[in-house]
Amino acid sequence: MKVIKATEINKPAALRILYAAPGMGKTSTLQYMPGRKLIIDLDGTSSVLSNKPDIDIVTLDDPYNPRESLPKLLKEIKDKHLDEYDSIALDNISELENAVLTEYGKKGNNNGVPGIQxxxxxxxxxxxxxxxxxxxxxxxxxxxxEQTDDFATESGQTFTRAYPQIRKPILSNVMGLALQVGRLQVSAKTGKRGIILTPSNAVFAKNQLDQREFCLQEDLFKEGDDNVSAEILPDEPS
Incomplete structure (x- = not known):
């Protein structure tokens, strides 16, 4: 049995989930990732990163067959290019879900509709x-x-709850694999883009990297308990 003392645990590299309504700035946030960056563009929005330094962008060689072309691309990155990059983004998983289900529907026998399996x-x-x-x-x-639904607490309070557009049966599992889950929004008070990192009845979020409850868009990757942006967020949820 291999035992590792808790005092000897090295800080792991972070897996983050960043979600927001379309056009809020998810892709533009990726420019702030540390070091040299690789963006896997699945939804065709990488043009917002035009002329940004230290960013490479790749797309699937066959976007109509993501079940084969994405694993092939990921294996090529791992085997040949992983040492070239400090940060890698998959942009975005919601569109990937749609593309995979569309592929299943086209290749199935149910008039283009994917089956339960x-x-x-x-x-x-x-x-x-x-x-x-x-x-x-x-x-x-x-x-x-981002998607929303109406959520009622045991006390009878009702909230409009925001969470990543990921299949609900695996949403908790995906969030469990991540060290940080943030909701990006624009502050109605300041017009600045900020990210909520602490969960509430109205927001799915998570932060196991530091003590910040929210941060500015450009500060997301600046980890540290003392790096709290006091001038922004959260707006009161509706």
Missing amino acids: NYQQLQFFELDMIRYMKNWNKNIVITAW
Whole structure:
């Protein structure tokens, strides 16, 4: 039995989930990742990073066959290019889900509609992909669109709850694999983009990297208990 003392545990590279409504600035946040960056563009929004330094962008060679082309790309990154980058982003997993389900539907026998078993296959595909990337020991960011629902507490209070657009059966599992889950929004008070890092009844979030409850967009990757942005966020949830 190999025993590791808690005092000897090295700080792991961070896996982050960043989510927001379309157009809020998820992709532009990726420019602030540390070091040399590789963006896996799945939703065609990487043009917002034009002329930014230290960023390379790759796309799937066959976007209509993501179940084969994404694992092939990830393996090529791991085997040939992993040492070239400090940070890697998958942008975004919500579009990946849509693309995979579309592929299943086109190749199935249900008039383009994916079958029940395809949703389960998608979920295992996603989790395998995330675990594979997490083991690279790099700064990994996975972006997602935001979705909402109405949530009632035991006391009868009702909240509009925001969370990443990831299949609900695996949402908790995905968030459990990440060290940080942040919701990006624009402050109605200041107009600045900020990220909520602490959970509430209205927001799915998580922060196991430091003590910050929220931060400015450009400060997300500046870890540290003393790095709290007091001028922004959170707006009161509706």
